[in-house]
Amino acid sequence: IMNAFGLIQIGLILLCTTTISSLQCNHLPLQQRKVIEKSLQLLDKMGKKFPQQCLKEKMSFRFPEQVLKPRQKETVKVAIEEIFHHIFYIFSKNLTLASWDGTALEQFQNGLYQQIEQREACVIKKQTHYFRNKDVNRLKLKKYFQKIDCFLKDKQHNLCSWEISRAETRRCLQLIDKVIRKL
Amino acid sequence: ETDETEWKELHGCQNVTHTECDFSSAITKYYDTHHVHIRAERREEVSPWSSIFEMIPYFIAQIGPPGVQLQSTNGVIKIKVSPPEANQVQKMWLADTLFKYTLVIWENSSNAEFRNRSIFPTDVIDDLAPDTTYCLKVQAVLTSESHEGLFSPIHCVKTTHKAVSDLLCATNVSVFALNMKFHLHWNNQYKQHVSYNVQYLTGYLKTFPDQRSVNWLNVPGCENITNTQCNFSSIITTSGCYYLRVQAMSEYNRSCLSDEIEVNPLVTNEIGPPDVKVDISDLLLHIQISPPGGSESEVMRDYYDWSYRVLYWKNSSNNEEEIKMKEIKQTIGTVSDLTSSTLYCLKVQAFSKFYNKSSLFSKEECIKTPGDKILPLIILATFVTALIAVLLLAMPLIFALYQAYNKIKYVFFPSCQPPLNIEGFGGELLSSPYVSTTEEPIENCCIIETIITEEVNQIDFKDYKNSKQSSRDSGNYSNNDDASGSKVSEEMLEKEIV
Numbered sequence: 001i002m003n004a005f006g007l008i009q010i011g012l013i014l015l016c017t018t019t020i021s022s023l024q025c026n027h028l029p030l031q032q033r034k035v036i037e038k039s040l041q042l043l044d045k046m047g048k049k050f051p052q053q054c055l056k057e058k059m060s061f062r063f064p065e066q067v068l069k070p071r072q073k074e075t076v077k078v079a080i081e082e083i084f085h086h087i088f089y090i091f092s093k094n095l096t097l098a099s100w101d102g103t104a105l106e107q108f109q110n111g112l113y114q115q116i117e118q119r120e121a122c123v124i125k126k127q128t129h130y131f132r133n134k135d136v137n138r139l140k141l142k143k144y145f146q147k148i149d150c151f152l153k154d155k156q157h158n159l160c161s162w163e164i165s166r167a168e169t170r171r172c173l174q175l176i177d178k179v180i181r182k183l
Numbered sequence: 184e185t186d187e188t189e190w191k192e193l194h195g196c197q198n199v200t201h202t203e204c205d206f207s208s209a210i211t212k213y214y215d216t217h218h219v220h221i222r223a224e225r226r227e228e229v230s231p232w233s234s235i236f237e238m239i240p241y242f243i244a245q246i247g248p249p250g251v252q253l254q255s256t257n258g259v260i261k262i263k264v265s266p267p268e269a270n271q272v273q274k275m276w277l278a279d280t281l282f283k284y285t286l287v288i289w290e291n292s293s294n295a296e297f298r299n300r301s302i303f304p305t306d307v308i309d310d311l312a313p314d315t316t317y318c319l320k321v322q323a324v325l326t327s328e329s330h331e332g333l334f335s336p337i338h339c340v341k342t343t344h345k346a347v348s349d350l351l352c353a354t355n356v357s358v359f360a361l362n363m364k365f366h367l368h369w370n371n372q373y374k375q376h377v378s379y380n381v382q383y384l385t386g387y388l389k390t391f392p393d394q395r396s397v398n399w400l401n402v403p404g405c406e407n408i409t410n411t412q413c414n415f416s417s418i419i420t421t422s423g424c425y426y427l428r429v430q431a432m433s434e435y436n437r438s439c440l441s442d443e444i445e446v447n448p449l450v451t452n453e454i455g456p457p458d459v460k461v462d463i464s465d466l467l468l469h470i471q472i473s474p475p476g477g478s479e480s481e482v483m484r485d486y487y488d489w490s491y492r493v494l495y496w497k498n499s500s501n502n503e504e505e506i507k508m509k510e511i512k513q514t515i516g517t518v519s520d521l522t523s524s525t526l527y528c529l530k531v532q533a534f535s536k537f538y539n540k541s542s543l544f545s546k547e548e549c550i551k552t553p554g555d556k557i558l559p560l561i562i563l564a565t566f567v568t569a570l571i572a573v574l575l576l577a578m579p580l581i582f583a584l585y586q587a588y589n590k591i592k593y594v595f596f597p598s599c600q601p602p603l604n605i606e607g608f609g610g611e612l613l614s615s616p617y618v619s620t621t622e623e624p625i626e627n628c629c630i631i632e633t634i635i636t637e638e639v640n641q642i643d644f645k646d647y648k649n650s651k652q653s654s655r656d657s658g659n660y661s662n663n664d665d666a667s668g669s670k671v672s673e674e675m676l677e678k679e680i681v
Contacts, residue, residue, distance in 0.1 A: 031537060034486065038422070081327055085281050092280050092391065106385050107422040113387035114423035116281065120326045133328045134242045139214040142241070142277070146214070149277065 025122035029183055032080070035115045036177050042108040043170050046100040050167055054160035061147050061168055064140040068179045075137060076183065080176055081119050082138050086145040087169055088112045093152065098162035193219065213240045213275055244275050246332025249284060249323045253338055258345030259309040260317070262286070262302065266392055267323055267332060276325070280390055283326055288319040291339055304392035316341045351377065352439040353411070353429040360452035362476045362483060363421075367405075367413045369429050369441065378432050381405035381413040386424030386445075399428070419448050421486050449486055454542035457491065457533045461548045468495070468518040468527065468550065470511075475533050475542045487535040493518065495529035498549055524554035 067079040091109055148165055155161035196204035210217070218237050223230040250265035264284050268274045276282070286302045289295040290312075302308075302321070311317060318339040323332040353369040360366065371377060382399040389396050405413035419425065425448070429441040458473035472491055476483035495518055496506045509518060521527060528549040533542040 030488065085327060086277070088387075089277060089280050107420050110385050110387045110420075110423035113390065116327075120283075123326065123329075132242075132330050138328070139239065139241060143214045146277065 028118060028122060029180060031118070032115060033177070033180050035111050036173055036180065039108055039111055040170065040173050040177070042104045042111070043166060043173070045104040046108065047098065047163065047166065050163055051160070054163050057155075057160045058164055059151060061144060061151075063168075063172060063175070064137075064144055065175065067137040067140055068175055073183060075135075076179060078133075078135055079137055079141060080180070081116070082141045083172060083176060084112055084116050084119075086141065087172065088116060090145065090148060090152070090165060090169070094157050095162065097158050098166075099159070100162075190220075196221075210240050211273075213244075215239070241275065246276060246282075246323050246325065246330060248333045248335040249282075249321055251319075251321050251335050251338055253319075253340050255340050255342055258311065258313045258342055259307050260311065260319075260340060260342060262306050262308060262319075262321075264302070264304045264306075264321055264323075264392060266304075269392075281325065281327070282323040282332075285322050285324055285331075286319055287321075287334075288317055291316040291318050303389045303396065305389075305396045311342050313342050313345045349439050350374075351431050351433055351437060353379065353431050353441040356427070356429055356441050356444050358427075358444060358446055358451055360446075360448070362452060362455050363416065363419065363448070365414070365416045365419050365446065365448070365452070367415055367427055367429070367444075369411050371411055371431065373431070373433070376409075376434055378407050378409055379405070379411070379413075380407065380430040380432065381415065382428050382430060383415065383418050384426040386426065389426065402427075419446070421448055421482060423447075449538060450540075454483075454487075454533065454540055456543040456545040457489075457531050459529070459531045459545045459548050461529065461550050463550050463552060466519065466521045466523060466552055468521060468529075468552075470516045470518065470529070470531070472514045472516075472531055472533075472545075474514065487533075487538065487540075489533045489535060491516070492532045492534060492541075493529055494532070494544075495527055497522075498526045498528040521552050523552050526551045 068076060088109060091105065091112075095105065148168060152161050152165060193204075193206045194209040195206040196209075216237060216239050218235045220232045220235050222232050247267040249267050250269060252263040252265075254261040254263075266276075266282055268276060284302050284304065286300050286308070287297055288300075288308065289297045308319075316339055318337050320334045320337045322334045324330065325332075350373045351371075353371055356367065356369045358365060358367055367381060369379075381402040383402050384396075384399050388398060402413060402415045402418055404417065405415065413429075415427065425446045426443050427446060428443045430438055431441070432438045455475045455477075457475045458477075460471040462469040462471070470493060474484050474487075474489050491511050491514075493509045493511060493516065494506055495509070497504045507520075509516065518527075518529075526549055528547050530544045530547045532544050534540065
């Protein structure tokens with residue numbers, strides 16, 4: 001299909017955030033719970049049961065559970081946000097070898113992305129100027145996800161490495177689900 | 184390094200003659216705390232170590248400038264941004280898919296105003312004047328960490344003239360959505376035959392700086408169509424945003440893309456009315472609500488977390504009745520401040536606090552409260568029932584008492600008096616009421632007749648028999664024994680004759 005020589009009218013592309021910014025930021029945790037439930041369902045729907053042959057390649061990534069210990073609501077919220085970012089990033093990689101259900105994967109990513117956008121819209125609303133956030137908990141989470149990222153790279157994103165990462169992500173989301181229910 | 188006893192040489196900062204050095208190659212663990220100290224050397228002399236400088240590479244690092252590519256066509260500027268560490272293997276900013284890009288653009292003239300806006304990696308800037316030179320710069324931002332990166336170098340470009348709008352293109356692309364049914368409508372002014380392809384892009388793909396952000400797919404059921412509307416409910420899920428556009432194609436293989444429209448399903452749609460059932464008991468109005476959506480209400484209920492507003496009023500000829508409102512969270516509720524014998528009407532609206540959305544109002548349902556007439560009727564009914572009950576209990580009792588009275592009266596106060604001509608009865612109070620009878624003397628009757636002689640004349644005998652018979656017949660009072668005795672003697676006689 002050839003584009004018109006004369007004309008391509010591409011109008012204003014609105015960011016999803018502009019429509020979401022009118023949402024009530026106080027009710028965000030409730031929405032997050034629903035998104036996490038849905039994400040867990042989609043994660044399961046994406047692929048089949050964990051393949052037996054991948055068991056021997058299983059690695060312990062040691063999720064830093066202390067970041068989710070609910071000392072302060074804000075700390076936990078920041079941790080959850082960071083985790084969503086990284087999960088979104090990981091699942092943006094080359095997934096052809098995993099051969100998962102494309103629709104489920106798309107919905108999974110879209111849901112995470114919307115959550116991230118909503119959260120950011122609320123953050124922007126609150127802040128008048130930027131003070132760079134230097135949270136140590138973020139670093140712990142970044143180290144953890146870096147391990148997963150390196151693991152995937154080392155195994156060249158093969159099926160087993162993806163299945164192990166998927167199982168690890170499920171574990172992550174389940175932990176978040178537990179914590180959010182207590183908030 | 185982190186352990187004080189294990190200081191290592193910092194590569195890139197050995198034997199440096201300037202007061203700065205680049206030790207990037209030495210840093211691999213971006214999230215660990217590093218300690219650095221420095222000393223000066225001159226031939227054999229060595230200065231003491233400086234104070235320790237502590238740092239975490241990740242927190243010290245600044246997001247670098249992104250790469251920018253521009254294309255000026257048809258009065259708009261097409262921009263393609265590449266992330267700061269685009270071609271590096273080892274990256275500081277892992278989650279580079281989550282960079283947002285801020286564009287600052289201004290006209291290349293004096294007193295130009297700077298305009299800020301947020302853009303996607305692949306984007307179009309179209310609110311520009313034609314044949315004007317604009318200058319712009321872009322920065323990458325990590326919003327979650329409130330980290331703004333360095334700006335790219337300034338790029339200046341001149342916009343071309345705006346071409347005449349092609350009539351082929353679809354215009355006024357808009358979405359009409361009710362609950363979870365989504366329809367796209369557009370206009371077209373092209374005189375000749377046009378066919379359309381409706382395309383969509385899942386929202387999150389726009390954030391990628393690569394081909395994925397332009398990977399538009401056709402909406403099933405809306406390929407090569409001729410009418411100017413499309414039902415795209417099939418591609419919509421509640422997970423997030425979607426972008427839609429219409430591609431118009433003419434017979435001569437010419438095509439044109441319409442404006443893109445963003446659809447956020449849970450936000451963009453119109454919510455249909457909920458269903459309401461009312462019931463009345465005394466002065467309590469019971470309301471039963473079905474959430475909006477009908478058959479799709481599962482999805483609707485999951486995501487929207489409805490609360491309900493009930494509006495109710497007295498429906499009288501006087502139209503100035505106050506409309507009262509009650510908010511309920513569940514699907515069942517009651518309204519209690521009602522007056523009797525009044526017609527009340529109500530309608531219900533569902534609303535979602537989070538999405539700040541209200542549904543359409545349900546149909547008006549009217550119901551009349553029961554009047555006070557009921558109360559006296561109830562009282563009367565209760566009274567009559569009680570009366571009957573009392574009567575039922577009292578009747579046997581009265582009857583029993585009456586019977587007892589009769590018996591006593593009959594025994595102690597007899598109504599019959601004995602006849603006055605019987606002596607001895609008048610004054611005797613305790614005499615027995617029954618008259619004793621004397622025994623009747625019983626006669627021992629016997630037939631005194633004996634026949635002994637043989638020479639009795641037959642005729643006499645016959646006569647005697649007859650007379651005997653007759654005498655026997657008349658002997659009504661005789662005893663049986665005697666009678667049987669006389670029979671025996673007669674038999675003897677008859678034998679003798681024969």
